[in-house]
Amino acid sequence: MKFGKKNEIKLDILKYNIGLIGESGIGKTTIVKQMCEKLAGRDGYMFLECGKEDGADAINDINFVNCPEWSMDYEELSNSMGFEDFVDDVVENKTEDWKDLRVVVIDTYDQLLEIAKPEVVSMHNRENSDKPVKSIKAAFGGYMAGEDKATEIVLDKLWSLKTVGVSFIIIGHVKQKEQEDVVTGQKFTTLTTNMSMRDFNAIKTKLHFLGVASIDREIVQEKTGKKDNKGKDVTKGVVTGESRKITFRDDSYSIDSKSRFADIIPEIPFDVDSLIKAFEDAIKAEQSKSGKTLEDTKKEQANEEAKKLKEIAKNEELNKEKKELEKIINKITDYIKENKSNMALIKPIIGKSKELGYNNPTEITNIEDAKEVLSIIE
CATH class of the missing domain: 3.40.50 (Rossmann fold)
Known part of the structure; x- marks a missing residue:
């Protein structure tokens, strides 16, 4: 290639x-x-x-x-x-x-x-x-x-x-x-x-x-x-x-x-x-x-710029979602560390994570799933 x-x-x-x-x-x-x-x-x-x-x-x-x-x-x-x-x-x-x-x-x-x-x-x-x-x-x-x-x-x-x-x-x-x-x-x-x-x-x-x-x-x-x-x-x-x-x-x-x-x-x-x-x-x-004519080049570059702006907006949204996901998972893991001696509080978190298809909360990749797990402790 x-x-x-x-x-x-x-x-x-x-x-x-x-x-x-x-x-x-x-x-x-x-x-x-x-x-x-x-x-x-x-x-x-x-x-x-x-x-x-x-x-x-x-x-x-x-x-x-x-x-x-x-x-x-x-x-x-x-x-x-x-x-x-x-x-x-x-x-x-x-x-x-x-x-x-x-x-x-x-x-x-x-x-x-x-x-x-x-x-x-x-x-x-x-x-x-x-x-x-x-x-x-x-x-x-x-x-x-x-x-x-x-x-x-x-x-x-x-x-x-x-x-x-x-x-x-x-x-x-x-x-x-x-x-x-x-x-x-x-x-x-x-x-x-x-x-x-x-x-x-x-x-x-x-x-x-x-x-x-x-x-x-x-x-x-x-x-x-x-x-x-x-x-x-x-x-x-x-x-x-x-x-x-x-x-x-x-x-x-x-x-x-x-x-x-x-x-x-x-x-x-x-x-x-x-x-x-x-x-x-x-x-x-x-x-x-x-x-190329100046006008043709202007049109082409205007179209390219519009595509780039859409890509920038998409990446911006993905980065914000990634940061929010990390923030939620940190809250969950901090809660587990603080209550590691109390399995009654931790089991529902692990259970919900497995129900959603994850072995533990740190593996969560979907922000909606992370919010659902977080709702257990908030």
């Missing part, structure tokens, strides 16, 4: 993994919010303000939840919830509570890794109670194993969102870094992430689009009216104009951007319509190579 299939380019921008990094205060959160509202509607997105990030505070009417920690129950007063808890709730209740949600924005990715690190330390200590550690550097044997585990649990959670049809967009900060060319050994300066390159590359390799937002400044040299010790005019650089831009491809490699789409426009003005158009044009250019 042969396996595999030919890939078909998805037309929905939000089906792709998107990243936007840029200078602090340049407007990353605002432009991503605008894009999400245009593509998914006002209820179709959610910003997760991770760790010590609080950019949403300055943006009116943005949908957001604070995630100061990896795991914590929702606190309405502070609008705070653990990152893991939020993701798990979406995955478990997508078709009921989160039916309109299409994309989650991580603001910022480096802060998400920071809140994952204490969880990794806790994971290590749970699994190695005889050798507890206090630092991520020492977790899971050290030598960056702890940091790699933090990346692993973050990516696992982001991909669990994708299983229920919810995409992610990451936001991050930048700084100038000196790097070395792996072939020539020559050093050069690039505008790239403020994270460690190890952490950044782990997510960068998963992105379809990575835009870098920066300010393009026009600088001219003007005379200061002073002379140097050789009698020459002293000049200074003066900014005469500046504009914000987003770069997707830089042939000089001075900006650490990326696109998996060959026909992406290299650079655009920093505005939401240009951003959406850049994605759309790159996707359409690749789709045109399929030989």
Whole structure:
């Protein structure tokens, strides 16, 4: 039996993994919010303000939840919830509570890794109670194993969102870094992430689009009216104009951007319509190579999406039923343990289980049967 299939380019921008990094205060959160509202509607997105990030505070009417920690129950007063808890709730209740949600924005990715690190330390200590550690550097044997585990649990959670049809967009900060060319050994300066390159590359390799937002400044040299010790005019650089831009491809490699789409426009003005158009044009250019019309592809993908939503709803229902079944069986087994010395209380439970076709309550696989057994002790 042969396996595999030919890939078909998805037309929905939000089906792709998107990243936007840029200078602090340049407007990353605002432009991503605008894009999400245009593509998914006002209820179709959610910003997760991770760790010590609080950019949403300055943006009116943005949908957001604070995630100061990896795991914590929702606190309405502070609008705070653990990152893991939020993701798990979406995955478990997508078709009921989160039916309109299409994309989650991580603001910022480096802060998400920071809140994952204490969880990794806790994971290590749970699994190695005889050798507890206090630092991520020492977790899971050290030598960056702890940091790699933090990346692993973050990516696992982001991909669990994708299983229920919810995409992610990451936001991050930048700084100038000196790097070395792996072939020539020559050093050069690039505008790239403020994270460690190890952490950044782990997510960068998963992105379809990575835009870098920066300010393009026009600088001219003007005379200061002073002379140097050789009698020459002293000049200074003066900014005469500046504009914000987003770069997707830089042939000089001075900006650490990326696109998996060959026909992406290299650079655009920093505005939401240009951003959406850049994605759309790159996707359409690749789709045109399929030989199918755009309209035919849209219809096919709409039908596929409807089927996927039905499958997601079915799986969600099955998972909820499985959890409820486990909960009921735990109640029954706890009751048996508590009353193991009193066979008069236990015999009816065993008897009913056998009547339903099970040797004992732990073998029950049908939730209605489990409820029937539970009714004996409630």
